[in-house]
Amino acid sequence: MEQVTLNVQGMSCGHCVNSIEGNVGKLRGVESVKVHLSEGKVDVTFDSNTVSLNEITDVIEEQGYDIEQPA
Numbered sequence: 001m002e003q004v005t006l007n008v009q010g011m012s013c014g015h016c017v018n019s020i021e022g023n024v025g026k027l028r029g030v031e032s033v034k035v036h037l038s039e040g041k042v043d044v045t046f047d048s049n050t051v052s053l054n055e056i057t058d059v060i061e062e063q064g065y066d067i068e069q070p071a
Contacts, residue, residue, distance in 0.1 A: 007068035
């Protein structure tokens with residue numbers, strides 16, 4: 001399993017949390033997803049043999065959020 005923390009901009013409420021956790025959590029290979037609203041971060045644990053980080057970030061971005069790429 002791989003664990004990443006993404007910096008996500010645009011999250012502001014409980015709906016944002018439910019939307020991201022619900023949609024990312026549905027992806028095959030995602031073991032867990034936890035949104036930290038006050039920090040603007042999303043922790044994702046996933047099986048990189050089943051789902052790619054790119055697929056996960058695409059789902060978040062499709063919902064209208066921006067992901068800050070690490071420097």
